[in-house]
Amino acid sequence: KNEVEQSPQNLTAQEGEFITINCSYSVGISALHWLQQHPGGGIVSLFMLSSGKKKHGRLIATINIQEKHSSLHITASHPRDSAVYICAVRFLGDGGKLIFGTGTRLQVFP
Amino acid sequence: DTGVSQDPRHKITKRGQNVTFRCDPISEHNRLYWYRQTLGQGPEFLTYFQNEAQLEKSRLLSDRFSAERPKGSFSTLEIQRTEQGDSAMYLCASSPQGNEQFFGPGTRLTVL
Numbered sequence: 001k002n003e004v005e006q007s008p009q010n011l012t013a014q015e016g017e018f019i020t021i022n023c024s025y026s027v028g029i030s031a032l033h034w035l036q037q038h039p040g041g042g043i044v045s046l047f048m049l050s051s052g053k054k055k056h057g058r059l060i061a062t063i064n065i066q067e068k069h070s071s072l073h074i075t076a077s078h079p080r081d082s083a084v085y086i087c088a089v090r091f092l093g094d095g096g097k098l099i100f101g102t103g104t105r106l107q108v109f110p
Numbered sequence: 111d112t113g114v115s116q117d118p119r120h121k122i123t124k125r126g127q128n129v130t131f132r133c134d135p136i137s138e139h140n141r142l143y144w145y146r147q148t149l150g151q152g153p154e155f156l157t158y159f160q161n162e163a164q165l166e167k168s169r170l171l172s173d174r175f176s177a178e179r180p181k182g183s184f185s186t187l188e189i190q191r192t193e194q195g196d197s198a199m200y201l202c203a204s205s206p207q208g209n210e211q212f213f214g215p216g217t218r219l220t221v222l
Binding site: 040043086101 | 143145152160199212215
């Protein structure tokens with residue numbers, strides 16, 4: 001069965017802390033996405049990756065294809081990073097649709 | 111604005127009524143996806159189109175749900191005889207084939 005699991009479900013941090021959110025999936029993928037969702041529902045795509053590592057500002061996403069695992073890191077976290085972070089994958093041979101994890105709710109306190 | 115738009119943003123309806131949502135994708139994107147998200151959960155796939163062809167439908171999409179993309183541009187999602195369990199956020203996304211998906215703001219449906 002094509003499944004995506006995220007951990008932790010909830011995460012609180014003090015401003016400035018280094019944050020890591022993990023995502024694992026069950027079978028081979030063509031791409032993995034990290035998404036950010038703020039209260040009110042809007043979803044923003046942060047990264048799409050199929051191998052290696054990508055960096056954008058304070059955000060870093062890595063993926064290990066052999067271990068079927070990805071991580072999203074936030075360096076020097078800030079209260080404005082508070083949001084739900086969702087991992088979503090496109091499984092091989094599964095068309096273009098995304099299968100989503102349940103999300104990680106991050107709260108960063110000043 | 112060249113982003114994905116959805117209309118309406120909020121819909122409150124009574125059980126048993128029909129509702130229709132619209133999604134306007136980014137103009138050059140040939141793929142359009144519908145997802146549904148309930149509170150505290152990640153989105154779930156409903157259906158997707160490549161141009162005007164509906165390529166896949168989830169088992170979640172009961173016979174009360176129908177989606178169209180008649181000219182390969184905007185899409186509509188209709189729910190007939192709504193039930194309280196249909197209350198959710200309905201998200202639309204578009205992409206160039208096989209690439210990053212761009213999401214609309216969603217339509218929040220409340221069925222009373």
